[in-house]
Structure formats: C-alpha cells, structure tokens
Amino acid sequence: MANFKNALIPCQKCGRSIAVKSRDYENGAIQCTHLGCGQINQLTLPYYDERILEGLPEFGRLVYQADPTRVFPLRLGANVVGHSSTCDVSVERLVHGDKCYISRRHCTIEVIFDKWKGRFRYQLRDGASDINSHHYKSSLNGTLLNGYLLQNGEKIDIGDQGLVGLGGKDFFRLETFRIPPRMLESYLMLKPLEPDETQ
C-alpha cells in the first residue's frame, strides 16, 4: 500500500472535510465527525493517479555492458528487443567472431506502472510476437536474467541493475526509473468511494 500521512477528504454527504488515518483505510470506511451528519464514507484504497505518467522524462533504460555509452531507452508497455528494425529497442547486429547471437526479435520487456506502489515493474520474457503472424516466437539462443536461462513462456521481474543476457554473449543492465518521491506524493489519491466504483 502507498505511504501517506494523515489526509483530508470531503464527506460524501455534507461535503465538509474529514481527517483520515491509515487505519481508516485498513478498515475501508470512516464515519463523518461533523455534527448532524455521521455519514459512513466507504474509502478507496490509496493509489497513485496514472496521470503522473504523462509528465515523466523516461521509463528506464538498458545499458550495453561491453560499451556503456550505448543506452537504449524503454517505453511504457511492451518493448521488443532485438536486432531487427521492427523492434522497439533495436540493437544492431552485435557480432562475435562472425556470428550474431541475438535474434531479430529476441525478447520482450514489459514496463508496467504499479499504481499501488507508485513504481515501475519490468517483466522479461524470452521471444516476441512475430510482426506478420503475431504468433509468439522464442529466440534462437535464449534469454538470461542474472545468469538464469528463462524457460519457455516464463515471465520474470527484472530488478534495478538486473543483467539481461541475449543469446549468452551480449549483456544489458537495466536501469529502472524511480519517480521522485515529492512528485509521487502529489499524485496520491485518497478519496471516498464513489457509487459508480462499487461494483
């Protein structure tokens, strides 16, 4: 759950402010303290408004280990990584000897906003959807996370500084993006549950 100090919300019935503490959120409701009201206000769980995403400069990046000046920014949602120009993160053919170990569409990194915690998750999966058939296709040489070879269809969260290996020869370090705490605070939603949110 989001961290927050005591907050004021408007009462659903009388509109006057009520002070809410974390235990009220744990209870899921608070009774209005104003004279002659006493309305039970159901509370939503605190979360961060997704409009915060519109103002962010980036969503994390991959840094090529053999040459850290090569930085590949990630976007929100699915990022296909590989040496094809159809990829969201297009690394060129990186050759060892005369062989490239990275598939055209090698792996997929999904950048997800966790609105409860106010931070990003980075989910790694070997392979990617084919640009024409849309069928999911594994890479030829596999994808590693911190030395572990991902199994077929497996999805794993990459932590900050996690090392993603494409084909066992080329490694990219994930630099996650952390939303500044002061900015997060201003997007924290603390409010009574509206009738249209009750289903």
Ligand SMILES: [Zn+2]
């Ligand atoms: Zn009231």
